[in-house]
Amino acid sequence: MSTLEGSLSILKNPAIIMYLLKGIAFTIVLSVVAVILGILIGSLLALARNYCTSAKTRIFKWLATSYIEIFRNTPLLLWIFICLVFFPVPKALSGPMFGLSSVEVKLLVKASAALILFTSSVIAEIVRGGLNSVAQGQFEAGYSQGFSTIQVMIYIVLPQAYRKIIPTLLSQVITTIKDSSYLANVAVIELMSRVKTLLSSANNYNGTGTVNVSDVFVLFGFAALIYFIINFTLSSSVRYMQKHPRRFF
Amino acid sequence: MSGLFSLDAWEKVWVFKETFVIGFLNTITLAFFALILSLILGILFGLMATSEKKGLMILGRIYVEIIQNTPLILQLSFLYYALAFSGNSIGIIPTGIITLGFYHGAYMAEVVRAGIESIPTGQFEAAQSQGFDYIGKMYYIILPQSIKIILPPMVNQIVNLIKNTSCLYIIGGSDLISLTYSFVTGASTGGAYAPAYFLTGILFFIICYPLSSIASVWENSLKMRDQKTIDLPAEGTVNG
Numbered sequence: 001m002s003t004l005e006g007s008l009s010i011l012k013n014p015a016i017i018m019y020l021l022k023g024i025a026f027t028i029v030l031s032v033v034a035v036i037l038g039i040l041i042g043s044l045l046a047l048a049r050n051y052c053t054s055a056k057t058r059i060f061k062w063l064a065t066s067y068i069e070i071f072r073n074t075p076l077l078l079w080i081f082i083c084l085v086f087f088p089v090p091k092a093l094s095g096p097m098f099g100l101s102s103v104e105v106k107l108l109v110k111a112s113a114a115l116i117l118f119t120s121s122v123i124a125e126i127v128r129g130g131l132n133s134v135a136q137g138q139f140e141a142g143y144s145q146g147f148s149t150i151q152v153m154i155y156i157v158l159p160q161a162y163r164k165i166i167p168t169l170l171s172q173v174i175t176t177i178k179d180s181s182y183l184a185n186v187a188v189i190e191l192m193s194r195v196k197t198l199l200s201s202a203n204n205y206n207g208t209g210t211v212n213v214s215d216v217f218v219l220f221g222f223a224a225l226i227y228f229i230i231n232f233t234l235s236s237s238v239r240y241m242q243k244h245p246r247r248f249f
Numbered sequence: 250m251s252g253l254f255s256l257d258a259w260e261k262v263w264v265f266k267e268t269f270v271i272g273f274l275n276t277i278t279l280a281f282f283a284l285i286l287s288l289i290l291g292i293l294f295g296l297m298a299t300s301e302k303k304g305l306m307i308l309g310r311i312y313v314e315i316i317q318n319t320p321l322i323l324q325l326s327f328l329y330y331a332l333a334f335s336g337n338s339i340g341i342i343p344t345g346i347i348t349l350g351f352y353h354g355a356y357m358a359e360v361v362r363a364g365i366e367s368i369p370t371g372q373f374e375a376a377q378s379q380g381f382d383y384i385g386k387m388y389y390i391i392l393p394q395s396i397k398i399i400l401p402p403m404v405n406q407i408v409n410l411i412k413n414t415s416c417l418y419i420i421g422g423s424d425l426i427s428l429t430y431s432f433v434t435g436a437s438t439g440g441a442y443a444p445a446y447f448l449t450g451i452l453f454f455i456i457c458y459p460l461s462s463i464a465s466v467w468e469n470s471l472k473m474r475d476q477k478t479i480d481l482p483a484e485g486t487v488n489g
Contacts, residue, residue, distance in 0.1 A: 069458060069461075070450075070454065072457075072461060073408065073412075073453065073454045073457035073458045073461055074412070074450045074453045074454055074457070075413070075414075075415040075426060075453060076415070077415040077416070077426050078415065078426060078429075078446060078450055078453070081426075081429075081430055081433075081446060082442075082446050085442045174317075178319070178320040178321065179320075181320035181321075181322040181323060182322060182416070184322060185322075185418055185419050192320065192322055192323060195323075196326065196419075199330065211334060213331055213335040215334070216330040216334055217331065220323060220326065220327040220330070220331075221327075223323055224319045224323055224324075224327070227318065227319045227320060227323065228314075228315065228318045228319055231317075231318035231319070232314060232318045235314075235317070235318060
């Protein structure tokens with residue numbers, strides 16, 4: 001049996017395919033959760049940084065600004081390491097679940113916390129870009145109709161801002177899917193780490209007893225293909241939206 | 250977080266300060282050479298994407314799409330393990346330089362492409378009508394105009410490149426993050442988590458913050474200028 005056939009036979013093993021599919025599911029769920037929570041936290045940060053300008057609320061502007069700048073200018077991996085040591089895991093999230101042991105769940109919660117914190121700082125800047133693009137007249141029009149500041153934000157400004165940043169947010173989903181591979185460094189259970197685990201034990205599955213170059217090509221090629229399919233679909237739709245803005249905005 | 254104020258932990262960091270200096274220098278070296286490679290690739294593929302030759306355009310597109318849609322960590326491990334298992338290992342830092350260079354080269358190519366495409370076609374035609382060849386046209390007419398559009402996102406890419414040096418950890422690198430991690434988990438040095446991470450964070454911040462601030466100030470001033478040029482005729486014709 002040639003080494004390439006042996007490597008390909010790894011992917012024919014139903015248990016391994018199941019293992020990888022679960023990894024893909026974790027990658028997608030993790031990224032979507034990170035982006036959704038990132039939008040929530042990021043919007044609050046962006047609003048604080050942009051509009052807390054009065055003497056009383058200025059402290060929030062400073063806090064938001066330093067949060068954003070600190071996270072944007074340091075690597076994600078540093079925050080993953082920091083969260084592994086310092087992030088407190090609530091009791092409810094430390095038991096075994098999703099077919100993972102409780103140690104793995106704790107790792108997952110800590111590492112995803114880092115991903116969420118990091119992503120929210122990036123999204124805050126995206127939302128701020130959207131907020132800045134809403135014309136000043138919109139605020140004045142809202143006030144003149146008797147809306148309060150919060151109502152103006154919720155009903156008039158934020159919807160317009162979000163609509164403008166949909167393509168950028170989708171691009172951020174791509175970035176987050178790619179960033180989630182950083183979690184492979186701390187052996188969390190998403191696609192990249194599973195492929196890496198498989199490679200180190202490929203000798204047990206490929207029938208040749210050793211890890212060969214073809215295993216690298218087959219396993220990493222498979223992962224690359226999956227990432228490519230997901231991200232290319234997303235980036236193509238972003239491009240389509242930017243080309244036909246009328247149809248969406 | 251109490252460890253951040255523990256004198257013992259800080260003392261440990263001070264004793265092993267060499268680790269951080271070496272890591273910092275490795276990260277800078279890595280980032281520097283990767284930046285040069287990515288600039289070369291970015292300009293090359295950016296020009297290819299805006300050329301009129303279909304074949305070159307497609308080639309540039311394939312490069313950008315493949316690189317941008319797969320994770321850097323995957324590319325790095327792929328190259329490293331493929332070389333290692335075929336017996337051609339070239340070392341961790343060179344592997345990192347090549348991967349980072351190619352990864353950010355794809356982003357630089359998109360930045361260069363957007364910059365060139367923002368120049369009106371009339372400029373290309375005018376240059377051609379004056380008898381400039383391709384190099385002359387690009388060098389004297391197009392690039393000087395597009396450079397101000399290219400620079401801010403390019404600086405942002407440099408910041409990302411510096412942050413991404415941390416991915417070398419997965420192949421056991423010797424960059425700042427990897428050395429910090431082996432420092433805090435090492436048998437004889439371990440435990441000083443808070444000060445070590447704090448120091449590493451500060452080191453990254455002092456390089457990246459000035460760069461990203463310059464980029465955003467630059468970008469904003471460009472935007473303001475655009476708005477002024479767009480608003481001017483409107484002010485004359487419509488009141489308010």
